[in-house]
Amino acid sequence: MVDRLAEASDKGTFSIWKYVTSYTMDSVCETTMGTKLGIQKQDNHPFLKCFERFTELVATRTLMPWLHSDFIYRFTSYYKPYYYNINFMTSFVSKIIKEKRQALLDGTNSKNAIDEQNNDTGKPATTTFLELLIEYSGGDRGYTDLELREETMVMLLAGTDTSAVGASFAAVMLSKHQDMQEKLYQEIMEILGDKDSVAAEDLPRFKYLDAVVKETLRLYSPVPITARTADRDFVLPSGRKIVKGSGVIIHIWGTHRNPKYWGADAEVFRPERFFDLQLDHPAAYMPFSYGPRNCLGYQYASMSMKTVVASLVKRYKILPAEHVVEDGEKPLRVKFDIMMKHVDNYQVQLVRRK
Numbered sequence: 147m148v149d150r151l152a153e154a155s156d157k158g159t160f161s162i163w164k165y166v167t168s169y170t171m172d173s174v175c176e177t178t179m180g181t182k183l184g185i186q187k188q189d190n191h192p193f194l195k196c197f198e199r200f201t202e203l204v205a206t207r208t209l210m211p212w213l214h215s216d217f218i219y220r221f222t223s224y225y226k227p228y229y230y231n232i233n234f235m236t237s238f239v240s241k242i243i244k245e246k247r248q249a250l251l252d253g254t255n256s257k258n259a260i261d262e263q264n265n266d267t268g269k270p271a272t273t274t275f276l277e278l279l280i281e282y283s284g285g286d287r288g289y290t291d292l293e294l295r296e297e298t299m300v301m302l303l304a305g306t307d308t309s310a311v312g313a314s315f316a317a318v319m320l321s322k323h324q325d326m327q328e329k330l331y332q333e334i335m336e337i338l339g340d341k342d343s344v345a346a347e348d349l350p351r352f353k354y355l356d357a358v359v360k361e362t363l364r365l366y367s368p369v370p371i372t373a374r375t376a377d378r379d380f381v382l383p384s385g386r387k388i389v390k391g392s393g394v395i396i397h398i399w400g401t402h403r404n405p406k407y408w409g410a411d412a413e414v415f416r417p418e419r420f421f422d423l424q425l426d427h428p429a430a431y432m433p434f435s436y437g438p439r440n441c442l443g444y445q446y447a448s449m450s451m452k453t454v455v456a457s458l459v460k461r462y463k464i465l466p467a468e469h470v471v472e473d474g475e476k477p478l479r480v481k482f483d484i485m486m487k488h489v490d491n492y493q494v495q496l497v498r499r500k
């Protein structure tokens with residue numbers, strides 16, 4: 147990602163989105179299926195294109211309840227592209243599952259992309275999410291191909307845009323807060339020195355980076371709401387009664403900006419608040435939801451976002467887009483697109499550090 151960004155650095159305003167989302171898609175595909183798609187190296191990669199078009203169509207359908215019925219949806223112009231894109235992705239994943247099953251049966255499985263890559267570095271072979279699913283569900287008598295495909299697709303859909311949104315918002319916030327970016331740069335130099343890349347072992351040492359990522363996810367939570375069904379009657383502290391079976395929307399975005407939990411400066415980007423944070427309620431901060439069905443990939447996501455931000459800030463100075471009038475605290479404009487995304491598509495300027 148950082149190498150590819152050289153083509154856009156020192157050239158004024160551009161959107162960082164495609165670079166970051168290509169990285170997260172490559173990384174989630176490798177971890178989940180052991181497949182190296184090389185999306186970062188190819189503009190308009192068909193898998194990413196289908197993925198992006200599909201999420202747009204899902205967002206449109208979600209917001210128009212009359213389109214939820216397939217009977218009505220099939221008469222709209224969305225229907226064909228919706229099924230074209232989902233079929234493209236599912237066929238692609240099904241093919242990989244078949245190959246993986248066969249390779250496990252033949253005992254030739256070590257030849258996946260991650261293994262090949264790691265063998266160059268002498269690291270031990272990596273077991274992918276898909277291999278674990280096949281193995282722990284009972285191999286040939288375990289999950290069917292359809293079950294494996296559904297689980298794999300959930301990982302791709304849940305893991306790609308979310309982390310890309312988080313990391314891209316962090317880049318925009320750092321462009322608006324040069325003092326914080328400088329502080330982060332100092333931390334990166336102290337920890338990485340001359341090293342060009344960030345290793346997993348380095349990440350726990352980054353205290354300020356951790357705070358920057360957490361504060362970004364507080365103010366610009368990629369997932370703004372979540373939903374549950376009440377499994378019993380209960381009464382809220384306000385006295386309002388929720389009846390068993392009701393659907394409940396939990397407002398993550400609103401909770402993260404509520405002065406009751408975050409103080410009078412709840413709307414201010416201040417990573418330092420995470421240094422000595424004492425939450426009044428554990429669910430006052432829940433970018434990854436809360437409770438038994440919270441995000442499966444939150445540690446992976448956190449590592450991924452920190453790696454992106456550290457690599458980016460180490461190589462480039464991030465400046466605000468040219469049209470942005472200097473006002474660090476003015477909230478960014480956002481839109482609902484399954485995730486909560488930036489209306490201006492994460493525009494910044496990059497200047498290569500000497």
Ligand code: HEM
Binds near residue numbers: 305306309367441442
């Ligand atoms: C910044 C990045 C991410 C954010 C903000 C995020 C947020 C969330 C949230 C809020 C939920 C819960 C939805 C609910 O309450 O029902 C969730 C579920 C989930 N996430 Fe993430 N996520 C992120 C990254 C990832 C990644 C990288 C993966 C996988 C590689 C992942 C996999 C999942 C899965 C599988 C679930 C469903 C868990 C279940 O239903 O038991 N997420 N995520």
